[in-house]
Structure formats: C-alpha cells, structure tokens
Amino acid sequence: MILVTGGAGFIGANFVLDWLRETGEPVVTLDALTYAGNPENLASLQGDARHVFVHGDICDRALVDRLLSEHRPRAVVHFAAESHVDRSIHGPAAFVRTNVEGTFTLLEAARDYWTMLASDPKAAFRFLHVSTDEVYGSLGPKDPPFAETKAYEPNSPYSASKAASDHLVRAWHHTYGFPALTTNCSNNYGPYQFPEKLIPLMIANALAGKALPIYGDGRNVRDWLYVSDHCAAIREVLARGRLGETYNVGGWNEKPNLEIVHTVCALLDELRPDPAGAHARLITYVTDRPGHDRRYAIDARKIERELGWRPAETFETGIRKTVAWYLDNQDWVAHVQSGSYREWVDRNYAQR
Ligand code: NAD
Ligand code: DAU
Numbered sequence: 001m002i003l004v005t006g007g008a009g010f011i012g013a014n015f016v017l018d019w020l021r022e023t024g025e026p027v028v029t030l031d032a033l034t035y036a037g038n039p040e041n042l043a044s045l046q047g048d049a050r051h052v053f054v055h056g057d058i059c060d061r062a063l064v065d066r067l068l069s070e071h072r073p074r075a076v077v078h079f080a081a082e083s084h085v086d087r088s089i090h091g092p093a094a095f096v097r098t099n100v101e102g103t104f105t106l107l108e109a110a111r112d113y114w115t116m117l118a119s120d121p122k123a124a125f126r127f128l129h130v131s132t133d134e135v136y137g138s139l140g141p142k143d144p145p146f147a148e149t150k151a152y153e154p155n156s157p158y159s160a161s162k163a164a165s166d167h168l169v170r171a172w173h174h175t176y177g178f179p180a181l182t183t184n185c186s187n188n189y190g191p192y193q194f195p196e197k198l199i200p201l202m203i204a205n206a207l208a209g210k211a212l213p214i215y216g217d218g219r220n221v222r223d224w225l226y227v228s229d230h231c232a233a234i235r236e237v238l239a240r241g242r243l244g245e246t247y248n249v250g251g252w253n254e255k256p257n258l259e260i261v262h263t264v265c266a267l268l269d270e271l272r273p274d275p276a277g278a279h280a281r282l283i284t285y286v287t288d289r290p291g292h293d294r295r296y297a298i299d300a301r302k303i304e305r306e307l308g309w310r311p312a313e314t315f316e317t318g319i320r321k322t323v324a325w326y327l328d329n330q331d332w333v334a335h336v337q338s339g340s341y342r343e344w345v346d347r348n349y350a351q352r
Contacts, residue, residue, distance in 0.1 A: 006080030013041035092157035190227030216288035218258035225320030250298025
C-alpha cells in the first residue's frame with residue numbers, strides 16, 4: 001500500500017492509473033479536489049478494491065495521521081500542490097499554504113509514523129517528494145542544462161514555494177535521517193492536464209476557434225516530457241533511488257513555445273481540419289508573464305546512469321497521443337471548463 005497525495009490532479013492521476021496497471025499494489029489517494037483536482041480522472045477505478053479515495057487536505061494533520069495509522073503505507077508519493085505559475089502571480093497565498101505548510105505537515109506526520117514503525121517496515125519506508133525544474137531559475141541560451149548540483153534560484157511565487165518545500169525535505173533527511181527522495185522534473189504534457197497550461201489550453205482554444213495567446217515573443221524555451229515517462233521515473237526513484245538524493249527528470253526535448261504551438265496547430269489541421277483555415281491563424285501575441293523565465297533545460301544523466309530510466313516517448317509520439325486524447329475527450333474538457341464537475345464534487349463530497 002502506498003499513499004499518494006494530489007492523485008486527482010494531472011500527474012497524480014496518471015501516476016495512480018499507471019501504478020495500479022504496472023504494479024497492482026493498492027493506493028490510498030488523498031486529494032483536496034481544488035479546481036485542479038478532478039475525480040473524473042480516476043473514474044475508471046470506481047469499484048476497484050485496490051484504490052481508496054480520501055477527500056481531504058494535506059494541511060490537516062489529524063487526517064494525515066489517521067490515514068497513515070489506518071492504512072500503514074510503505075511509502076508516500078507527494079504530488080499535491082498548487083501548480084500554475086500564472087495563478088501564483090495573482091494569488092501566492094494558496095501556494096505558500098499548500099506547497100510549504102502542506103509539505104511540512106506531511107513530513108511531520110510521516111516522520112512520526114516512520115519513527116514508530118517496527119524495524120523491518122521502518123527500513124523499507126520511503127517518502128518521495130515530486131518537484132519541478134523551476135526551482136533552479138532561468139537559463140541563458142548557452143548555459144548548460146540544470147544538473148542536481150545547480151544552485152536554487154526560484155523566480156516566481158510558485159517556484160519559490162516549491163523550492164521551500166524541497167529544502168524542507170532535504171533538511172528532514174539531513175537532520176532526522178528521514179528516508180526522503182526528491183525528483184525535479186521538466187514540463188509534463190499528456191492526458192488529464194488542466195486546460196490552463198500551455199498545450200491543453202492551445203488545443204481547447206484552437207478547437208473553439210479562440211485566440212492562441214503567446215506570451216512575449218514566444219521564444220521562451222521549456223523541456224517537455226510525456227507524463228507517463230515522468231510516472232515511470234517516479235516508480236524507479238521510489239524503488240531504487242538513493243535516500244536523501246534528488247533526481248532531475250527530463251526529456252532532452254528543449255523547444256520554444258512558438259514551435260510547440262505550431263506543432264499542435266499542424267496536428268489539429270491533420271486530425272480535425274477547420275473549414276475556416278489553418279489553426280495557426282489564431283496565434284495572438286499577448287503581454288508577457290511577469291518575471292517569465294526564459295529557458296529551462298534538464299540534465300537527466302544521473303537518473304539515466306543510476307537507475308537506467310529513459311523516456312519511452314519522443315516529443316513527436318507524445319504530442320500526437322496528447323492531441324488525439326483531447327480530441328477524443330472533449331466532454332472532459334467541457335466539464336472542466338464549465339465547472340460542471342465542481343457541482344458534482346460539491347454534491348458528492350461536501351458532507352465528507
Ligand atoms: P495539478 O494542479 O494538476 O494537481 C494538483 C493536485 O493537488 C490536484 O488534484 C489538487 O486538488 C491537489 N491539491 C492541491 N492542494 C491540495 C491540498 N492542500 N491538499 C490535498 N490536495 C491538494 O498539478 P500537476 O501538474 O499534476 O503537478 C503535480 C506535482 O508535480 C506538483 O507538485 C508540481 O509541482 C509537480 N510538477 C509538475 C510539473 C508539470 O509540468 N505539471 C512538472 C514538474 C513537477
Ligand atoms: O517546468 C515544470 C513546470 O512546468 C511545472 O513545475 C509547473 O507546475 C507547470 O505549470 C509548468 O510551468 P510553466 O510555467 O512552464 O507551464 P505553462 O504551461 O504555464 O507555460 C509554458 C510556457 O508557455 C511558458 O513559457 C509560458 C507560456 N505560455 C503559457 C500559457 C498558459 C504562453 O505563452 N501562453 C499561455 O497561454
């Protein structure tokens with residue numbers, strides 16, 4: 001049994017589904033079902049005895065204590081976070097609360113639980129903290145990609161809150177010997193990503209004939225990784241990563257935003273042609289994001305060398321699957337965008 005926080009969100013849901021398919025080991029998912037947490041992502045697990053869903057907040061110490069003592073997981077995989085940079089610029093408080101205070105609460109609850117375990121389960125217990133490459137700051141065009149030794153230079157409220165949480169995890173290992181690991185991954189894309197992030201937003205807007213907003217000059221660079229490759233990396237680090245270490249995870253797929261958007265448009269032109277013309281006609285330059293990091297790139301050699309992990313998807317295969325998934329799941333996007341699933345959440349979870 002493992003405990004997964006944030007398992008109703010984009011990467012967490014992909015992780016839970018992949019985990020159960022690949023390992024069969026039961027999962028308890030703890031998720032607050034914020035705007036980004038959607039129970040529909042886990043709908044295929046309804047009636048599956050290997051999965052327990054708990055609606056709740058990682059900042060709720062009593063709840064986390066109860067889950068740990070009731071379910072006695074052998075590991076915690078911590079995804080729960082506020083994850084969107086633009087939202088962090090407009091409202092940083094939720095980011096500090098969930099990402100910093102929530103991680104602190106989980107670490108303390110998990111440390112108490114781990115301390116009380118008998119010697120064998122104690123030796124086996126692991127806490128994996130899922131983090132981001134954004135903690136390293138912004139690269140110039142000729143800088144080497146982020147290695148694990150790169151100094152932290154977070155620039156947005158989001159990345160600062162994630163950096164703080166990474167530091168807590170590091171300190172809990174260093175000071176208490178708590179068996180923690182951290183992964184720092186680049187931009188994920190794939191099924192179930194909330195349509196506020198670049199790729200699903202562009203697909204949804206293009207299908208609706210709406211503007212495709214490009215921040216600044218569109219030349220900011222991100223490294224892109226298909227979500228199931230990230231999930232596989234997390235499984236490897238959880239199984240065989242060295243305690244106290246951090247592992248950078250990336251796809252060796254650096255691309256400027258404009259190229260990403262043109263690729264999405266070209267795939268839509270092929271798979272769902274628009275009689276009004278090529279989808280790229282909708283590209284619109286808008287005011288830049290404040291403090292917009294110019295370039296991220298990941299040096300993934302450590303996880304490749306130590307754990308033999310490599311991405312299974314290229315950007316070309318992953319983006320084609322992603323566009324096809326959004327075309328096949330337009331109801332999911334409509335529910336998310338209309339907020340209709342929120343009514344369902346409120347009806348079904350308000351009393352729990
Ligand atoms: P997401 O926003 O899609 O999902 C976050 C999930 O956490 C949601 O289900 C939400 O309901 C839940 N949550 C939020 N606050 C909570 C709280 N207080 N208690 C319990 N649950 C809460 O995020 P994502 O894109 O899936 O990212 C997951 C993790 O991976 C985050 O920690 C993020 O920093 C990290 N990460 C994301 C990316 C990416 O490209 N998306 C890349 C690297 C790392
Ligand atoms: O690098 C990992 C990070 O990737 C994760 O830690 C974050 O949780 C995740 O949100 C993501 O952050 P980004 O800010 O890179 O992702 P986003 O999809 O918001 O933006 C990607 C790039 O596209 C960025 O340079 C901003 C730009 N952009 C984004 C949006 C939403 C646009 O030009 N237009 C847009 O409408």
